[in-house]
Every structure is written in C-alpha cells, then in structure tokens.
Amino acid sequence: ILNVEQSPQSLHVQEGDSTNFTCSFPSSNFYALHWYRWETAKSPEALFVMTLNGDEKKKGRISATLNTKEGYSYLYIKGSQPEDSATYLCAFLETGANNLFFGTGTRLTVIP
Amino acid sequence: ETGVTQSPTHLIKTRGQQVTLRCSSQSGHNTVSWYQQALGQGPQFIFQYYREEENGRGNFPPRFSGLQFPNYSSELNVNALELDDSALYLCASSLGAGWADTQYFGPGTRLTVL
Numbered sequence A: 001i002l003n004v005e006q007s008p009q010s011l012h013v014q015e016g017d018s019t020n021f022t023c024s025f026p027s028s029n030f031y032a033l034h035w036y037r038w039e040t041a042k043s044p045e046a047l048f049v050m051t052l053n054g055d056e057k058k059k060g061r062i063s064a065t066l067n068t069k070e071g072y073s074y075l076y077i078k079g080s081q082p083e084d085s086a087t088y089l090c091a092f093l094e095t096g097a098n099n100l101f102f103g104t105g106t107r108l109t110v111i112p
Numbered sequence B: 001e002t003g004v005t006q007s008p009t010h011l012i013k014t015r016g017q018q019v020t021l022r023c024s025s026q027s028g029h030n031t032v033s034w035y036q037q038a039l040g041q042g043p044q045f046i047f048q049y050y051r052e053e054e055n056g057r058g059n060f061p062p063r064f065s066g067l068q069f070p071n072y073s074s075e076l077n078v079n080a081l082e083l084d085d086s087a088l089y090l091c092a093s094s095l096g097a098g099w100a101d102t103q104y105f106g107p108g109t110r111l112t113v114l
Helices: none
Strands: A005-007 A010-014 A019-024 A030-038 A045-050 A056-059 A062-067 A072-077 A086-094 A100-102 A106-111 B005-007 B010-013 B019-024 B031-037 B044-050 B053-057 B064-068 B073-078 B087-094 B109-113
Touching (some): A072 A086, B019 B109, B031 B073
Parallel strands (some): B010 B109
Antiparallel strands (some): A019 A072, A030 A086
C-alpha cells in the first residue's frame, strides 16, 4: 500500500479568497496523478490527469502543478466561490501498477 | 457529463448475507473499476474489469467478486458480509484500459451491515 497524503485535511476560506492544498506521493516510479472534486451527495468529478513533471493544468479558476521529482502536486483555486465547497481528492498511479491509490482528501468550505 | 449510475442508493444487510451492487457505465466505456470508501478514508481499489475480463485487483478477499457485461453494466458481489464491509461503494468507468484515462464516477451505493 502506497502512502498518498493530502493536507490540510480541511479548511475554511472566505468567498473571494484564493487557496491551495497539497498532495504528496512517492517520488519513485511515478506514472500519473489524478485530481477529483467531490461535492456532497454527488459523484466525484475528474479535474485533471497529470503525467509529466512540471506539468501545469488549468480549468477555469482551478489549476494544478506537478513535481514528480519531489513527490507533490498543488491544487490552486483562485477567487473561491461557495460552489467550490467540496472534498478534493488526489490519486497516484505507480509505473507498472494496476491500482490507483487515493489520499483521504481535503475538505474545502467557502464561506459566503 | 458522467452518465454513470449505480443502484441501489442505500442498502442494509446483516452479517453473513450476500449483496449485489450494480453499475451502469457510460456507453462505449470498456473499463469499469470498483472502489470501497470507508468512513474517514479515501476510496480503496477493489478490482477493475476491461472488456468483461478482470484486469487488476486490490487487496480484497475473494468473497469480493465482480462481473462486467457487454451492455456496459457491471456488478460487485460480496459474500459472507462482515461489519467492516459497511462503506460507500463507488464504480468508475473509463474509455480505455489505461489508468491515465479520465475516470467517470457514479454516485455510489451506501452499504450498511448490521
């Protein structure tokens, strides 16, 4: 079982604030990293699949960066809105593996 | 648009019983993966099916089994239920067999074992 850690576990921000959180994973044998957003009572929604060191992906106000050498990915949300309130999950795939390892998520609450 | 559905939404069973959970993947998606999410944890991979064949399995005992059908539906069967099997069960479909493909999740089935 691989160790995929997300921090912080939860955070509250004011509407309009920008925020970021971290996904840490083993730095060896990297293949891919997934980010998902999971709103309460809904299905997890894919945000990004990242495969290249130094990759940066963007979707609206949400962006993510990837550092495979040091084993971390950051997810940024610019100008948080109440609808951004959700749990954000990352999942790591090791080379040659047939299994995604998920972190426990960061629960974001945006206060209007 | 995910288009992945799961049934039932909630289910209550007693220890020792058997349960079947169902998933309907997006049309054209050849791969389905099943996950178990216990309270306070991230989803844990149970197994994956690609074109009706098992294509990988996580650290779950043989009493967890599955089937995938040609109509893009699939089942997760759990025999001899234990209290620790209480969890949210998610399925996710993807177009190809590769794990770098985007996965589309269903809303999950909440199983409670008493």
